[in-house]
Amino acid sequence: MLRILSFRTAGESHGKGLTALLEGIPAGLSLIMERDVDPELARRQQGYGRGRRMQIESDRADLLSGVRLGETLGSPLSMIIWNRDWENWTTAMSHLPPDPDVNPGSLRAMYLPRPGHADLVGVLKYDRHDTRDILERASARETAARVACGAVARTLLAEFGIHVGSYVRRIGHVEAADPDDLADLLDGGMNERSDASQVRTLDPEAEPAMVEAIDAAKAAGDTLGGTFEVVVTGLPVGLGSHVAWDRKLDGRLAGAVMSIQAIKGVEIGMGFESAARPGSRVHDPIVRDDDLVRSGGFGRTGNGAGGLEGGVTTGAPLVVRGAMKPISTLMKHRLPSVDLRDGSAAAAATERSDTCAVPAAAVVAEAMVALVMADAFLEKFGGDSVAEIRRNFEAWLAYLTERSWGERPIP
Numbered sequence: 285m286l287r288i289l290s291f292r293t294a295g296e297s298h299g300k301g302l303t304a305l306l307e308g309i310p311a312g313l314s315l316i317m318e319r320d321v322d323p324e325l326a327r328r329q330q331g332y333g334r335g336r337r338m339q340i341e342s343d344r345a346d347l348l349s350g351v352r353l354g355e356t357l358g359s360p361l362s363m364i365i366w367n368r369d370w371e372n373w374t375t376a377m378s379h380l381p382p383d384p385d386v387n388p389g390s391l392r393a394m395y396l397p398r399p400g401h402a403d404l405v406g407v408l409k410y411d412r413h414d415t416r417d418i419l420e421r422a423s424a425r426e427t428a429a430r431v432a433c434g435a436v437a438r439t440l441l442a443e444f445g446i447h448v449g450s451y452v453r454r455i456g457h458v459e460a461a462d463p464d465d466l467a468d469l470l471d472g473g474m475n476e477r478s479d480a481s482q483v484r485t486l487d488p489e490a491e492p493a494m495v496e497a498i499d500a501a502k503a504a505g506d507t508l509g510g511t512f513e514v515v516v517t518g519l520p521v522g523l524g525s526h527v528a529w530d531r532k533l534d535g536r537l538a539g540a541v542m543s544i545q546a547i548k549g550v551e552i553g554m555g556f557e558s559a560a561r562p563g564s565r566v567h568d569p570i571v572r573d574d575d576l577v578r579s580g581g582f583g584r585t586g587n588g589a590g591g592l593e594g595g596v597t598t599g600a601p602l603v604v605r606g607a608m609k610p611i612s613t614l615m616k617h618r619l620p621s622v623d624l625r626d627g628s629a630a631a632a633a634t635e636r637s638d639t640c641a642v643p644a645a646a647v648v649a650e651a652m653v654a655l656v657m658a659d660a661f662l663e664k665f666g667g668d669s670v671a672e673i674r675r676n677f678e679a680w681l682a683y684l685t686e687r688s689w690g691e692r693p694i695p
């Protein structure tokens with residue numbers, strides 16, 4: 285999915301912390317953790333319906349390498365997000381073999397795999413017995429490290445006037461109305477509006493119903509999923525490519541968003557709806573518009589394509605939607621499962637979790653989309669420094685402005 289940038293995360297949910305290693309960011313990018321990364325980590329912690337863990341944590345990225353005197357060096361960035369909750373888990377998550385005298389309960393083993401979670405497939409695949417050996421890494425806590433990497437990617441994109449935002453479209457059965465002023469929100473102002481809502485919706489009328497649905501699910505000991513939309517503005521035409529399957533941006537974006545815990549569907553632009561319509565009501569008519577320099581002087585009268593044609597950016601806003609299933613830890617509606625100790629039928633395990641994390645998932649999806657789009661940007665305009673990339677980018681914009689209508693001689 286990523287061709288120029290690469291990133292890795294490590295860490296267990298209740299281990300000491302999460303590590304992120306990001307390579308491929310050019311030199312000369314102004315980067316300050318407190319300004320550029322920590323606020324994104326804080327955004328990920330928000331959202332109505334989160335569990336008590338988010339009151340324990342106050343995520344910050346501790347930078348170990350890659351920046352000197354406020355600017356990136358072009359070297360790998362390594363960051364650690366310390367888990368505050370670790371101090372409550374030092375026995376259960378110790379890297380040392382257990383003390384023979386330890387109270388077995390303090391090891392917090394779990395033998396009742398949750399349907400929908402990685403618990404069962406993980407213990408079978410990795411030949412473990414305690415599902416904690418799996419669930420600690422499968423946990424969506426890992427997404428904090430992704431958001432730290434994504435925050436750096438979006439800082440790079442912002443240098444070139446490219447902004448990433450998101451909002452929630454659905455929580456359970458409650459669907460928000462389409463924002464009628466979406467166009468006004470596209471200059472980086474989207475998150476100001478969506479972050480002001482506790483469920484990150486742009487529809488003030490849907491908000492109370494969404495909150496009510498989360499309250500009802502919580503009271504019932506159940507969980508709720510939903511859908512969100514990520515929008516990227518300011519992209520120039522020509523990122524990605526139609527020439528090879530693994531260079532098409534639709535696939536790169538879908539893979540990146542689908543890799544987020546609990547995401548079960550991704551759409552680009554009109555997505556599944558386009559399958560139900562005739563072509564004449566799907567494709568966006570092309571018009572000339574000399575003001576749209578980043579689109580090469582061409583516009584579209586709609587954006588059903590979601591900013592991509594042939595896996596290549598058109599210059600229109602990129603629209604990526606994701607569907608999140610409900611979290612698989614159920615407090616009361618515990619589904620049938622099997623006890624891994626003796627094979628007997630038993631209700632699935634339960635432990636502290638979120639009732640709904642769709643608002644946070646949208647922030648994580650912003651991070652993944654930012655990484656893919658920064659990667660595609662570097663693929664086209666790449667260089668070792670921000671200044672070199674700027675020269676390449678400006679040359680492209682100049683070419684788009686000056687490109688002639690010249691006819692080719694017929695050979």
Ligand code: EPS
Nearest residue numbers: 335337422423424425611613636637638
């Ligand atoms: C999360 C931290 C986790 C969960 C959640 C995401 O903390 P804990 O398990 O200690 O409550 O709140 O992860 C899940 C719901 C899950 O199923 O993995 C976080 O930091 O986002």
